[in-house]
Amino acid sequence: MNRNFLNSILFIFILCLGWMSCYTEPHVNFNNEPDPVSDCPDYNPTPYVIQYPHSGFPDMPIPEDNPLTNEGVQLGRKLFWDPILSADSTLACAGCHAPSAAFSDPNQFSVGVQGIEGHRNSMALFNLGWNPKFLWDGSANSLEEQILNPVPDPIEMHLQWKDAVQRLENSPLYDEAFNQAFGSCIEIDSSYVAKAIAQFLRTMISGTSKFDKAVHGNGSVQLSDEELNGLDRFLNDGLFDGHCQHCHSFNNFFSNFQDLYRNNGLDEVASPYDFEDPGLGGVTGNEEDYGKFKAVSLRNIELTSPYMHDGRFTTLEEVVDFYVNDVKSSPTVDIIMQTDFLPNGLPMDEQGKSDLIAFLKTLTDWDFVNDTSFQSPF
Numbered sequence: 001m002n003r004n005f006l007n008s009i010l011f012i013f014i015l016c017l018g019w020m021s022c023y024t025e026p027h028v029n030f031n032n033e034p035d036p037v038s039d040c041p042d043y044n045p046t047p048y049v050i051q052y053p054h055s056g057f058p059d060m061p062i063p064e065d066n067p068l069t070n071e072g073v074q075l076g077r078k079l080f081w082d083p084i085l086s087a088d089s090t091l092a093c094a095g096c097h098a099p100s101a102a103f104s105d106p107n108q109f110s111v112g113v114q115g116i117e118g119h120r121n122s123m124a125l126f127n128l129g130w131n132p133k134f135l136w137d138g139s140a141n142s143l144e145e146q147i148l149n150p151v152p153d154p155i156e157m158h159l160q161w162k163d164a165v166q167r168l169e170n171s172p173l174y175d176e177a178f179n180q181a182f183g184s185c186i187e188i189d190s191s192y193v194a195k196a197i198a199q200f201l202r203t204m205i206s207g208t209s210k211f212d213k214a215v216h217g218n219g220s221v222q223l224s225d226e227e228l229n230g231l232d233r234f235l236n237d238g239l240f241d242g243h244c245q246h247c248h249s250f251n252n253f254f255s256n257f258q259d260l261y262r263n264n265g266l267d268e269v270a271s272p273y274d275f276e277d278p279g280l281g282g283v284t285g286n287e288e289d290y291g292k293f294k295a296v297s298l299r300n301i302e303l304t305s306p307y308m309h310d311g312r313f314t315t316l317e318e319v320v321d322f323y324v325n326d327v328k329s330s331p332t333v334d335i336i337m338q339t340d341f342l343p344n345g346l347p348m349d350e351q352g353k354s355d356l357i358a359f360l361k362t363l364t365d366w367d368f369v370n371d372t373s374f375q376s377p378f
Helices: 003-020 070-081 143-147 161-169 172-182 190-202 210-216 225-235 280-284 316-325 335-341 350-361
Strands: none
Touching: 070 172, 070 190, 143 190, 161 172, 161 190, 172 190, 225 350, 316 350
């Protein structure tokens, strides 16, 4: 396809992207209530100013009871990297979220302090402040809620919160840090630990990939012919295209927040209840939700192998081959899979696959991965 024509397509979609970036903020079900720390006489933290990568990012929705502050973010960073929250003091939150893997886990399943493997791949951590729900199965409605789970989980950090709090209270590193972040009127508990870590995670914004620089830069960065061809495959629904943008919307998040949990045809089962991992259905109990998992952002997808909730694919080539050749039918399979991928797959040739992967790699954000402000403070 002619490069000028493809650049015209990109320009049109850049305009669309700018329009889509102004969409209404996703419905985030925070229970916003004023926090008593605001009445503490010595509560005087410095507001944290979010640095958005470019104008395409909408304002981040921040819960009223957990405003971002410099002191809270720095406390959260320490807690994220400190193994003090695990039973044997060997495993930090960062232990399952490596910076080089865009803060995901390069292992198929993370291993907890007891040497027990989990059954899902640890998700990447970036742009979480805009996400409406969390975890592969949607079982957490906020970052704060999600953070509470891994510490007492027996196959993760396996430390009861009361014991974790006692450790923090006895640590000279954290007594003053909590006072600075939340005031001296509070007592350390799990909610303030979760709030601090959530503040840190909300600062982890990824939006300076090659694609971003080509779209929002000064023209010094351009996509190659192969990458533009891959973008064309990504966006379109023709016979030889990838049909990707239905689940991974062409917006700044490359994820569809309006229909976030889907069954993408990984497994063939006769009944919804036959899925080995029920996914969203295990949370809601609704028959139609069995086998549905979060459609993750495609940003940094080059770095977040292995892929899918159970890490079954190790390369992007395997993922693309699956969508082209191996989507399976089941009672809850997504309508897009039914109409566009089944029963015979997509007739995408090897060049088309290569082009699509080339485009996906333009979403890799090396500035984010190498940002020292997200690295260990110790």
